[in-house]
Amino acid sequence: MVDSPALPGFRHPPPTLVVAQLLPFHAAVYGTLMAIDHRALGPIHCAVSLWLAAIAALRFPTLRALPWLACLFLNALVFPEVPNHGYVLGLALLAIALFRADLPDERLVLATGYRYLVGIVFFWSGVQKLWSGTWSQAQFLIYEIGHSARFGQVFAWFTNRSEQRAYRMGGPFLGHGLLVWASNFVWIAEIAIGIGLLLSREVMKKRFAWAALLLLVAVEFVARESVFGLLVVGLLWPTVDKRFSIRWLWILVPIELLAILGRMSLVPGGFH
Amino acid sequence: LNLVQRRRLFFGLLAVLACWPLGHLVLVDRYLVNPWELCGFAMYVQPNTLVEVRLFLSSGEVLSPEMLDQTAADALAEYRNRAGILGLLASPDELAQALRRSGHAPEELQIELRRQMIDSRGQLTYRKRMRRF
Numbered sequence: 001m002v003d004s005p006a007l008p009g010f011r012h013p014p015p016t017l018v019v020a021q022l023l024p025f026h027a028a029v030y031g032t033l034m035a036i037d038h039r040a041l042g043p044i045h046c047a048v049s050l051w052l053a054a055i056a057a058l059r060f061p062t063l064r065a066l067p068w069l070a071c072l073f074l075n076a077l078v079f080p081e082v083p084n085h086g087y088v089l090g091l092a093l094l095a096i097a098l099f100r101a102d103l104p105d106e107r108l109v110l111a112t113g114y115r116y117l118v119g120i121v122f123f124w125s126g127v128q129k130l131w132s133g134t135w136s137q138a139q140f141l142i143y144e145i146g147h148s149a150r151f152g153q154v155f156a157w158f159t160n161r162s163e164q165r166a167y168r169m170g171g172p173f174l175g176h177g178l179l180v181w182a183s184n185f186v187w188i189a190e191i192a193i194g195i196g197l198l199l200s201r202e203v204m205k206k207r208f209a210w211a212a213l214l215l216l217v218a219v220e221f222v223a224r225e226s227v228f229g230l231l232v233v234g235l236l237w238p239t240v241d242k243r244f245s246i247r248w249l250w251i252l253v254p255i256e257l258l259a260i261l262g263r264m265s266l267v268p269g270g271f272h
Numbered sequence: 273l274n275l276v277q278r279r280r281l282f283f284g285l286l287a288v289l290a291c292w293p294l295g296h297l298v299l300v301d302r303y304l305v306n307p308w309e310l311c312g313f314a315m316y317v318q319p320n321t322l323v324e325v326r327l328f329l330s331s332g333e334v335l336s337p338e339m340l341d342q343t344a345a346d347a348l349a350e351y352r353n354r355a356g357i358l359g360l361l362a363s364p365d366e367l368a369q370a371l372r373r374s375g376h377a378p379e380e381l382q383i384e385l386r387r388q389m390i391d392s393r394g395q396l397t398y399r400k401r402m403r404r405f
Contacts (some may be wrong), residue, residue: 007376078358080309080310080358081309081357082309082311084308084309084311084312085314087311091285091286091289094282094285095282098273098278098281098282099275099282100277105275106275109275109279109282113283113286115280116286117286117289120286120289120290120311120313122292123312124290124312124313124314125315126313126326127293128293128297128312128313128317129316129317130316131297131317132307132314132318133392134317134318134390134391134392136392137392139391139392139394140316140317140318140319140389140390141396143319143390143396146318147319166386170396171390171394171395172376172393172394172395173390173394173395173396174394176395201363203320223316230392244304245284262385
């Protein structure tokens with residue numbers, strides 16, 4: 001393959017190509033967060049390697065397997081303390097290593113693979129909530145309102161003070177009204193969107209991808225997990241196929257910085 | 273590898289990923305693996321709390337943390353961290369060695385893990401699993 005500079009000749013480059021070039025940098029942020037968590041030489045070396053690999057893969061596309069290798073090594077090093085998005089990120093980087101985003105045929109395979117990847121995550125996330133039985137009466141949400149500042153800030157206004165006091169103690173953790181409705185909506189939407197992303201036809205794929213992004217925004221409003229959030233946005237962007245100037249991508253820099261500062265406990269309320 | 277082979281490889285891995293949460297459900301139930309961990313996509317279904325560890329000697333006697341010296345207590349804390357993710361799949365070898373070095377010499381060690389969970393009635397319960405090593 002001829003090495004080519006980033007995004008040659010495109011005013012509004014294909015999203016899959018942009019994602020293939022930017023995802024390694026997101027992986028480098030992930031590596032930085034893991035290094036902050038573990039504070040050991042191994043993860044720190046891996047984080048530095050991820051940054052260098054991302055720069056090398058951007059400059060020389062033939063080296064696009066390097067970010068995947070560095071991420072694989074990091075995950076193996078910190079296993080079993082690998083967050084779920086660490087595995088998803090590893091697979092997404094493997095796809096970049098396997099398929100050339102500068103070739104239209106392979107770009108299509110990459111976009112399909114990414115859509116399936118998000119479909120699997122959404123589908124199982126919904127099924128696990130259904131299977132656990134802790135979302136049918138908002139049991140989990142109620143527990144977290146009493147025990148987590150993030151959930152408390154968003155959902156506390158659904159409950160009165162005496163209920164909040166009970167939720168901080170031993171329960172019972174049973175919701176009512178809008179909370180039960182919202183709780184059931186989440187897992188039903190996750191399963192429906194997951195199936196839609198995996199099975200739907202051309203026209204509907206894009207709608208399910210938009211639905212997934214809307215649900216993601218709502219979920220991240222509470223969860224504040226930018227590493228997972230940006231990863232899913234990146235994986236769905238090729239399906240949504242919305243093209244715009246790459247100058248807008250500078251907005252990612254403060255979000256990634258916020259994630260790093262959040263991991264260093266420098267963001268009030270938490271952000272990771 | 274040509275495109276067809278690469279495609280088969282990647283989508284084969286996706287198929288494995290799509291089936292893995294079934295195995296994850298079994299690991300959570302049987303070995304008390306943390307639902308939040310190991311790529312089962314079961315985050316936010318149960319509180320992400322630490323596990324409690326109880327050690328039983330072959331005589332049936334409970335080995336309380338107060339009976340342990342510093343080395344064994346550190347090994348227990350390390351085991352508890354790993355069991356917090358892996359449940360009973362976490363290897364107790366280092367813990368057993370530390371116990372042996374500190375004179376407890378367990379010929380047979382039984383480990384009981386307790387993980388706090390919410391049931392469908394909204395009650396906090398402890399799910400317990402025990403394994404003999």
